[in-house]
Amino acid sequence: MGSMQEKKRIAVLGAGNMGAAMIGGILKAQVAEPGEVLATTRSPERAAEVAERYGIRARAGGNREAAAESDLILLAVKPGVLGTVLEEIRDVLHEGQILISLAAVAPIRLIERLVARRMPVFRAMPNIPVIIEEGATAISANSVATPEHRALVERIFRAVGVVCFVDEDAMDAVTALSGSGPAYVYMVIEALIAGGLKMGLSHEVATRLAEQTVLGAARLVKESGIHPAILRDQVITPGGVTISAIHELERHGLRAMLISAVETATNHARARSRALMEQWKGSD
Ligand SMILES: NC(=O)c1ccc[n+]([C@@H]2O[C@H](COP(=O)([O-])OP(=O)(O)OC[C@H]3O[C@@H](n4cnc5c(N)ncnc54)[C@H](OP(=O)(O)O)[C@@H]3O)[C@@H](O)[C@H]2O)c1
Structure with a gap:
């Protein structure tokens, strides 16, 4: 991947409440141009709503295609769907991409196991006030993530509130608190x-x-x-x-x-x- 200052192509898989708020954060942090953000949903109605609200591309389904063409993939589906989505996209992923999962209770090692390749993986636990840019987000990362990757991910979440980095062991307590x-x-x-x-x-x-x-x-x-x-x-x-x-x-x-x-x-x-x-x- 090129410099972290360059604009990125971003896939938001599961543009529900959290996914949509994060699209707002990504655009506000100017990490990507609206035309370079591709969101997926389950229903076409939701895809149309999100595309209209943010001026981005959105479609129902198509996780594989969205992941294949992106530098950064934000997984914002429910934890119960995460495994299926990772299986769907795993063979189009490559080491140069960044994965961020918002799924509560899904450990980084589970994501690593399902993608079966060494790539930067972040686990973030935001909370609902991100929709008004007053969120509290805790983030942990795997050992592949570099300080540059961390800075980029921090920039995205900082656009929607306060951010702290924690060891992954703390994530269950973070989920329970914030x-x-x-x-x-x-x-x-x-x-x-x-x-x-x-x-x-x-x-x-x-x-x-x-x-x-x-x-x-x-x-x-x-x-x-x-x-x-x-x-x-x-x-x-x-x-x-x-x-x-x-x-x-x-x-x-x-x-x-x-x-x-x-x-x-x-x-x-x-x-x-x-x-x-x-x-x-x-x-x-
Ligand atoms: N809400 C919170 O306070 C909160 C806090 C921290 C973390 N999280 C985490 O954030 C994630 C999302 O939560 P949420 O509250 O935003 O849920 P949500 O509003 O239900 O959003 C989930 C989205 O995923 C879409 N979806 C379902 N199956 C899909 C598939 N196979 N491919 C692509 N998209 C699919 C749904 O599409 P449709 O809209 O078309 O059904 C929906 O837009 C969860 O993992 C949760 O643990 C949530």
Whole structure:
């Protein structure tokens, strides 16, 4: 492959929610011209929608052709379909291409086994706010990936949020924390809205205040760099309103609940990962 600064030809296999958001990132990072991005889907309707929205080429099926003509292949199908898609494209792949998989619970060694050649493979775990360029993505790579490859992949994900590189061992915990994390936060926002409604606030007021409270609190943690426990302490007045609510949250184990949720989800991801490896055992 030529210099990493050159424009690339990119295949996005499975342009669903994540795949489409990543097409946005690829175009924003100017890694490829729209005409050099080829996306695939299962249904022609979805392909037409994605082609229209991003001004790229998209078609239902045709993973092999898309992979064959690309420098970088982004696998954004569901984990259950990943193996089939890799089997479909494996003999058109070559060492000069880069593979990036977004599939949760699919280990790099499974992808390497299915492609049966030494090529740079990245496993990325983004989360859904990538669609508004506020994602949190953790990335790991195999030993073939060079610093140049890493820089290119980082550039793509940086266009849609924050990026960190981790050892692959950490990926199940990442999936449990930030991959699934937006769902936990949505529950918190939903419950705060319900609390406001119970106390007589209108839907509109409760929603606007709850969403901005979570957004503002998160930004303050991020921008101040102050530990959240200290920030929490700063809003407590002795004998005041906030401490009475905190007592209630502690009584119901809010923090222990979230810690356990991440632990349980990590273990679940590990088990799913093992099952996926088992399913594709002996397929090379
Ligand atoms: N959503 C998240 O929060 C999240 C977070 C981290 C990682 N991920 C990972 O991202 C991947 C995609 O998730 P998603 O939420 O974007 O799912 P999704 O919206 O269901 O997208 C999957 C896409 O794959 C297409 N597809 C299915 N079979 C195909 C095939 N054989 N060839 C080509 N395209 C095919 C589907 O086409 P149609 O639309 O035509 O059916 C759909 O557009 C998953 O592996 C998931 O683990 C997701």
